[in-house]
Structure formats: structure tokens, C-alpha cells
Amino acid sequence: MNSSRETILNAVKKAVKNPSHLPESPAETENLIQESLKAITPADRKGLRNQFEKELLAVSGEFVPVKSTGELVAHISKDLQNKQYRTLILTDHKNTASAARQLQTEYSAINYIRATELEADARKTRLAFADAALVGVDHAIADTASLAVLQADSDSMFPHFLPDCIYVIVKPEQLIANLFDLFTLIPTESAKNMLLITGPSRTADIEKIIILGAHGPRRLVVYWLEE
Amino acid sequence: MNLTPKSTKHYIHNALHDERLRNAVNKATQTSLSKSKSIKDQIPYWQNLRYRAHSIKKQVMENLDQYLEQFEKNCLANGIHVHWAVDAEQARNIILQIARDKQAKTIVKSKSLTTEELHLNDFLIENGLETLETDLGEYIVQLKGEIPSHLTAPALHLNRQDIGKLFHEKLGAPYTEEPTALLTIAREKLRAKFLAADIGISGVNFAVAQAGAVCVIENEANARLTVGLPKTHIAVMGIEKIVPGYKELATFLKLLAPSATGQKASVYVNIIGGAPYPKMHEGPQEMHVVILDNGRSRILADPQLRETLFCIRCGACLNICPVYQQVGGHAYGWVYMGPIGAALIPQYLGEKEGRYSPFASSLCCACFENCPVRINIPHHMLKLRNRIVDKGYSMKIEKFGIAAWAFLAKHPCLYRFATWFPGKFQLLLPKGMAFPAPGYFRQRALGLFDPKGFRKRFMQLQKK
Numbered sequence: 001m002n003s004s005r006e007t008i009l010n011a012v013k014k015a016v017k018n019p020s021h022l023p024e025s026p027a028e029t030e031n032l033i034q035e036s037l038k039a040i041t042p043a044d045r046k047g048l049r050n051q052f053e054k055e056l057l058a059v060s061g062e063f064v065p066v067k068s069t070g071e072l073v074a075h076i077s078k079d080l081q082n083k084q085y086r087t088l089i090l091t092d093h094k095n096t097a098s099a100a101r102q103l104q105t106e107y108s109a110i111n112y113i114r115a116t117e118l119e120a121d122a123r124k125t126r127l128a129f130a131d132a133a134l135v136g137v138d139h140a141i142a143d144t145a146s147l148a149v150l151q152a153d154s155d156s157m158f159p160h161f162l163p164d165c166i167y168v169i170v171k172p173e174q175l176i177a178n179l180f181d182l183f184t185l186i187p188t189e190s191a192k193n194m195l196l197i198t199g200p201s202r203t204a205d206i207e208k209i210i211i212l213g214a215h216g217p218r219r220l221v222v223y224w225l226e227e
Numbered sequence: 228m229n230l231t232p233k234s235t236k237h238y239i240h241n242a243l244h245d246e247r248l249r250n251a252v253n254k255a256t257q258t259s260l261s262k263s264k265s266i267k268d269q270i271p272y273w274q275n276l277r278y279r280a281h282s283i284k285k286q287v288m289e290n291l292d293q294y295l296e297q298f299e300k301n302c303l304a305n306g307i308h309v310h311w312a313v314d315a316e317q318a319r320n321i322i323l324q325i326a327r328d329k330q331a332k333t334i335v336k337s338k339s340l341t342t343e344e345l346h347l348n349d350f351l352i353e354n355g356l357e358t359l360e361t362d363l364g365e366y367i368v369q370l371k372g373e374i375p376s377h378l379t380a381p382a383l384h385l386n387r388q389d390i391g392k393l394f395h396e397k398l399g400a401p402y403t404e405e406p407t408a409l410l411t412i413a414r415e416k417l418r419a420k421f422l423a424a425d426i427g428i429s430g431v432n433f434a435v436a437q438a439g440a441v442c443v444i445e446n447e448a449n450a451r452l453t454v455g456l457p458k459t460h461i462a463v464m465g466i467e468k469i470v471p472g473y474k475e476l477a478t479f480l481k482l483l484a485p486s487a488t489g490q491k492a493s494v495y496v497n498i499i500g501g502a503p504y505p506k507m508h509e510g511p512q513e514m515h516v517v518i519l520d521n522g523r524s525r526i527l528a529d530p531q532l533r534e535t536l537f538c539i540r541c542g543a544c545l546n547i548c549p550v551y552q553q554v555g556g557h558a559y560g561w562v563y564m565g566p567i568g569a570a571l572i573p574q575y576l577g578e579k580e581g582r583y584s585p586f587a588s589s590l591c592c593a594c595f596e597n598c599p600v601r602i603n604i605p606h607h608m609l610k611l612r613n614r615i616v617d618k619g620y621s622m623k624i625e626k627f628g629i630a631a632w633a634f635l636a637k638h639p640c641l642y643r644f645a646t647w648f649p650g651k652f653q654l655l656l657p658k659g660m661a662f663p664a665p666g667y668f669r670q671r672a673l674g675l676f677d678p679k680g681f682r683k684r685f686m687q688l689q690k691k
Contacts, residue, residue: 005299005311008520012292012466015528022285022534025278033279036272055491120508124456128422144492153504161451161495179480179492183473191473192305192440192500193510198492201448205364205382206390206406207251208258214363215414215421216448216495 041143041177048142048175049224055145059199060212062221069098072223076134076167077107079221085131087111089159093136095169095225100134115156123158133159133166137197139185140170140222143178144198147222150186151193160195165219172226235560235583242554248384252376252555255383256546262489263543270485280482281601283475284537288527294436294469295518301439305501308515315345318519322347322428322461323354325515329459331356331425335417337443337450338362338381339430340540341463341519343374343562344575347428361417361449363410370397376556376564378542379487384555417449427453427511431464432539433479434516437472440500441516444483444493451495460499460511466523467536479539482599487541522575532607535570537600544594544604550587559584566594570607573615582620585611647680654678 042048053063066072076099080088088110090100104112113130115123127133139148147168151157160166176182183191201216212218242248267273287294299309312318326334334356336342348369351358360369364381368374370393375381382390391404400412429450433442441462443450454460470476484490501514526536545551545565556564561581563571569588573581585608594604615621635642649662653676656662661673677684 004313004317007313008311008466008518008524009292009295011520011524012295012527015524016289016291018528018530020285020289020530020533022281025282029275029278029282032275033272036275040271059490059494116507125422128418146492146496151504151510153506156507157455157509161448161455179477180474183477186473188438188473191498192438194496194498195451196492196496196498198490198494201446201494203363203410203447204488205362205367205380206387206409208255208380208383209406211407211410213414214410214447214449215361215417215452 037178037180045172045175048177049172052140052142052145052175053224055143056199056222059145060202060220061145061199062219063224064221065224065226068227069102069225072099072169072225073102073106075223076103079167080107080110080132083131083165085110085165087113087130087132087163089127089130089133089163090114091133091135091159092116092155093169095136095171096134099169103134115159116154123156124162127156127158127162130159130163131165133163134169135159135166136169137174139182140175141177141179141182141196142175146179146196146198148182148186149195149197150190151195157195160197161201161216164213164217165221166217167221167223169223169225172224238558238560239554239587242558247386248555249553251384251386253552255377255380256552259380259489259542259546263485263546264489266485266489266491269491270481273485276478276482277599277601280478280599281537283470283478284600287469287471288467288533288536291466291469291527294471295466298434298436298439298469299518301437302501302516303439305439306503306514307439307501308513310515310517312517312519312521314521315519318345318463318517318521319347319350321517322463323351323356325459325461326351326354326356326426329425329513331459333420333424334358334426334428335361335421335424335453335457336365337427337429337445337453338365339428339463340375340378340562341430341465342428344521345463345519347463359417359420361421361453362445362447363413363449366413366417367393370394374557374562377545378540378563378565380542384557421452421456424453424457426459426461427455427457428461428463429453431462431468431516432483433470433476434464434468435472435476435498435500436469438498438500440498442476442480443497443499444480444495445497446488446490446494448495451497454497454499455510458511459513459515461515461517462499463517463519465519465521467527483539483541486539486543486597486599526574529574531610532570532574534602535567535574535604535607537602538567538571539600541599543597543599544602547593547597549589549591549593554587559587566604566608567598567602570604570611573611578611578615578618579620582615585609585615643680643682646682650676650678650680 056063137147138150200212200220201214203214204210302309310321348358360366367382376384387404394400395402429443431441432444484493503512551565559568569584572584590605592605664673
């Protein structure tokens with residue numbers, strides 16, 4: 001225990017003894033929030049999916065619905081070719097395993113790097129200049145088009161924010177209505193290291209003009225895999 | 228920092244005479260307001276969420292000691308080193324010591340007003356550490372040798388030509404005023420620094436007591452790179468940043484982005500709760516949290532002004548403030564600016580030093596209406612004005628003005644004459660020329676008085 005800690009905590013303890021008499025919130029606040037949330041949340045899965053798509057497009061993300069892993073692989077291959085990407089980072093996320101295997105077999109005109117096979121320092125350097133990554137996420141949030149990634153020691157987080165473009169595979173069962181539901185769903189312990197991503201990286205620091213790809217990915221492509 | 232009358236007047240005078248600055252500030256604030264409004268209009272529970280946020284903050288502040296202890300306990304359980312700093316000097320020394328222990332050479336920083344409050348960059352640079360801001364706006368103002376002029380848009384006062392010239396002079400880049408090209412220059416310079424950095428320093432938007440984790444919110448991914456690439460992460464937070472748990476965090480996340488940048492959600496919400504990853508060696512391998520008081524417990528002890536600690540630094544009050552829109556952030560002379568800055572400056576720096584700040588307001592209450600946490604900023608500014616006047620720190624001219632008004636108010640005949648005279652005197656002046664008001668004129672036009680005089684005009688209006 002250091003003395004600064006005691007000094008601060010004692011000062012705080014003394015300070016909070018004086019009540020502030022600030023006004024209380026109206027009693028109906030919580031009910032009104034719940035009613036509003038209910039009213040604006042789509043009632044079915046299709047509605048949530050449409051909301052997610054709309055919100056993703058509004059934040060400059062790209063939305064590609066696919067019916068099978070084969071269709072997904074064909075689309076990514078074409079995109080890699082069109083954009084002339086030369087490196088694709090692969091992760092060990094369960095959503096991406098099958099697509100990654102198929103891509104490596106069917107499209108050989110690119111350099112594949114498995115993030116988890118590199119040492120941490122080398123991983124950092126290689127990924128910092130990579131063109132694209134294929135990643136999975138743990139949850140998708142419909143009302144803001146946010147993607148939640150829970151950090152685990154079995155996979156790398158770098159592919160989510162270092163390359164220029166990220167391809168994200170989202171499955172319908174991962175979709176939840178809003179942020180309030182997310183934090184109700186995830187246990188505190190699991191949310192302790194988490195990243196929420198909403199669209200490509202951006203800045204408006206020059207005359208409030210939005211420019212994508214500030215320090216993170218310029219593109220965020222969501223593959224909605226409805227197998 | 229010494230906010231003397233001379234320096235305050237100098238800041239305001241310069242701002243009011245700088246047409247380019249006023250245009251830049253006006254354009255930026257109007258853009259932010261319009262974006263913010265369009266997002267808030269899509270959230271039907273917005274007003275109720277503001278009530279909820281206020282209620283959470285009130286509850287947290289009244290039990291802050293318990294939440295701080297809970298936060299510390301959970302941080303320690305997560306393997307985070309917790310440091311307590313009574314003042315800025317102690318916080319700076321703690322951070323320097325960590326850097327020395329790690330034999331650090333390069334430090335990258337993400338945007339943090341708390342570290343601005345500590346003047347941390349200058350201190351670390353003076354001690355031989357290369358310290359770089361990485362948020363684009365912060366990087367620009369650091370290169371220019373300035374402090375931020377807005378809580379969330381630090382380079383809001385500069386236009387693309389200013390930035391083009393700056394990058395040309397300081398970075399040797401070919402002159403360009405094309406925003407994407409300017410960003411590319413900064414991104415390339417900084418990416419190399421991210422990879423080489425030994426330590427990343429961030430601020431903290433919210434500290435989650437139940438989890439022992441900190442939350443850092445941003446759009447650029449520079450904070451992610453700051454906390455995720457260097458081996459050591461130092462998070463600097465004021466004691467007021469606590470939220471009880473994730474449920475409460477969700478409320479503030481919902482409020483912050485629409486208020487700050489007119490987005491439904493910020494691009495990156497980083498939640499960092501220590502726990503090194505021994506297999507992947509990712510994220511910070513060592514994490515430190517510096518919990519700073521630096522005057523906050525003194526504000527907490529004042530029940531009348533405690534509410535000013537509820538601020539989540541979104542900048543919404545700045546964007547809507549008619550005074551800020553005219554003078555920009557540097558006119559306030561310290562790291563916190565706008566209406567909330569005007570209320571915080573005398574509390575942090577003392578009522579004597581910050582005696583001019585609460586008067587930089589028209590008390591129109593727009594800041595209160597726009598604050599996502601419902602802080603009654605005008606009420607606090609009035610309270611501070613009251614104290615400043617009571618302690619005799621107000622300007623002589625104001626004292627004279629109030630004394631003159633009090634005298635006239637006690638003598639109705641003289642009062643009647645005083646309100647009648649300007650309108651009549653004005654008739655003697657060339658047509659269209661307003662009543663002379665030295666000093667006032669220089670920056671604005673004084674309206675014409677009604678020749679009938681105030682009382683007559685007022686009675687006529689009442690009859691209507």
C-alpha cells in the first residue's frame with residue numbers, strides 16, 4: 001500500500017460524505033428506454049439481418065450475402081484478383097477454417113500467411129504491411145453493424161486491425177440486436193479483453209472530411225454466410 | 228500555465244481577429260452538430276438515456292471510494308500494475324520510471340486529455356524519450372507545437388493548407404493540400420513508429436470496476452495500435468472515469484459516439500483488462516494503470532460543483548456553444564475548453580487564476596441541452612461567477628459597472644434618464660452610426676437604441 005493511494009482514497013471517502021442533492025431521474029426512465037428499444041428492434045431474424053446490412057453500408061462497410069463456403073471462396077478470390085492483393089492473412093477462427101482451406105486449394109495466385117505460425121515480432125511486422133486478412137468474429141450487433149471480437153490466447157488479434165482490408169465471416173446465429181444485449185450475453189470475464197469494430201478505420205481530423213483507412217483497415221467486407 | 232487577464236484577453240483578441248480560424252471553427256462545429264442531430268433523431272430513447280447516464284454518474288460519484296477499490300482489486304487480479312498519483316508531478320514521475328525500467332526509447336501515445344493535463348509529452352521528451360502522438364489531429368498539433376483546440380477534434384482550427392505547409396516544413400514531405408495524401412504521409416511516418424515503439428500510452432474513456440478493465444474509444448485504430456503493438460501499455464485515468472460494470476458501460480458507449488462525432492458507434496471500442504497472452508504474446512505483455520487525482524477529489528468534495536466530474540469529454544457542449552464557435556479552443560488558455568472547460572478551469576487551477584473562464588459564456592443553456600450526461604453547466608458557471616465575485620477576483624471595470632447600476636437602480640429618476648439618454652444621443656450621430664462603446668465595437672456591431680428609450684418602448688410592447 002503506498003501513501004498516495006491512502007491519500008487519494010481518504011480524500012475521496014471524506015468528499016463523498018457530503019451529499020450533492022442532484023435531481024433524481026424521472027421514475028419512468030427505465031420503462032421508457034425498454035419500450036423504445038422494443039419498438040425499434042426488428043421482431044424477426046430477417047429484420048435484424050436487414051438492419052445490420054443497412055447500418056454496415058452506412059459506415060462504409062461492404063456486405064456480401066453468400067449461401068455456401070464455395071460461393072464465399074469464389075467471391076474472395078475474385079476480389080483478391082480485382083484489387084491485386086498479394087498477401088492474405090489467415091487466422092485460426094472457427095468461422096474461417098473451412099473457407100481458408102478451400103481458398104488455399106483453389107486460388108494459388110496469392111501469398112498466404114497463417115498469423116499463428118509466426119513469432120509475435122515477425123507477425124507484427126509482416127501483418128503491418130499485408131494487403132488483406134480473413135477473420136472471424138464472436139458477435140455481430142444489428143443496430144450499429146458492430147463486430148465483437150473476444151481476445152483469446154489461441155488466435156491472433158493483429159489481423160483485425162493491421163492489414164489494409166479485412167474480410168469478415170459472420171454467421172446468422174452470431175447476430176444480436178444491440179449493445180445492451182451484447183453485454184448481457186457476455187460474461188464479465190470474457191469481455192475483459194475485447195474489441196468492437198464498426199466499419200473501416202477513419203478520420204475526420206482534416207476539415208471534418210471523412211477519409212477511410214486512417215491507421216487501420218481501409219476496407220471492411222462482411223460475408224454473411226447463410227449455409 | 229498562468230491565465231492572467233492579459234493572456235486571456237490576448238487569446239480572445241487573437242481568435243476574434245483571425246478570420247481563417249473563425250471560419251474553420253464554424254465549419255467544423257456546424258458539421259458536427261448536424262451529424263450529431265441526425266443520429267440522435269434515430270434514437271427515440273435518447274433523452275431517457277441521458278437521464279440514465281446522469282443517474283449512473285451520480286451513484287458512482289457518491290460511492291467512488293468503493294468503486295476505486297473494486298477497480299484496483301480486479302486490475303491486480305488481472306495482472307495489471309496499479310499506480311496512484313496525487314498530482315501531475317507524481318504521475319509524470321511514475322510514467323518516467325516505468326519507461327526507464329523498460330529501457331524505452333520510443334513511446335507512442337493515443338489521444339488523451341488527461342495526459343495533456345500532465346504536459347506529459349514535453350516532460351518525456353525533455354527526459355530523452357521520443358514521444359509521439361498518433362491520432363492524426365494530435366499529431367498535427369504536436370508538430371505545430373500547440374495544444375488541442377477541441378476535446379475530440381484537436382486540429383479543428385487548422386485547414387488543409389495549414390496542414391500541407393506544416394507537413395512540408397516539419398516532415399519534408401512535398402506540399403499537398405489533398406486530405407487523403409496528407410493522411411497517407413502521416414500514416415506512413417507513424418506506422419514505422421508503432422512497430423518500433425517500446426511503450427504505448429493511452430488515456431481511458433471508462434474504467435470498468437467489476438472487470439478491472441479500461442475502455443479506450445477511437446475511430447482511427449491508432450489507439451488499438453498503441454495498446455496492441457508495444458510490449459508495455461500505460462493507461463492514464465482520472466479517478467472520475469469509473470463505471471460500475473459493462474451494463475453501465477453500454478449506456479455511455481451509446482451516448483458518446485453520437486455526441487462526440489455524430490456516429491451511432493465509434494469505429495473501435497478497445498476493452499483492455501491486462502491478462503498477458505503467453506502463447507500468442509499479443510496485446511500488452513505488461514500493463515500499468517495510473518489513477519490520477521490532481522484536484523478531482525477537491526471537486527468531488529464540493530456538492531455544488533461535483534456534477535462537473537460527470538463529463539465524458541465528448542465535446543458536444545463545445546460544438547453548440549456560441550462563444551466557442553467564435554473563439555475556438557485556444558482562447559480558453561488551458562487543456563479543457565468550451566463550456567465544460569470554463570467550469571473546470573477555476574476548479575483545477577484555482578478561482579483566482581481561472582477567474583475569467585466562467586464569464587466566457589452567454590448562459591444560453593444550449594450546452595446543458597446538448598450534454599449527453601445532463602450536466603447543468605450554466606448553473607455551475609453561475610455558481611463559480613458568484614464565488615469569484617465574492618472573493619473579490621472580478622475585474623475593476625465590472626465592479627464599477629455593477630456599482631453604477633446599483634446606484635441607478637436606487638434612484639429611479641436617474642435610472643429613467645440613463646435608459647432614455649443613449650437613444651436620444653444616438654440621434655446626434657451620423658445616420659446608422661451606433662452609440663459609441665469603446666472596446667465592444669472592435670469585434671462586433673452594437674445594435675441601435677430605440678430613440679423612445681427603454682421604458683417607453685417596454686411599456687408599448689407590454690400594451691401590445
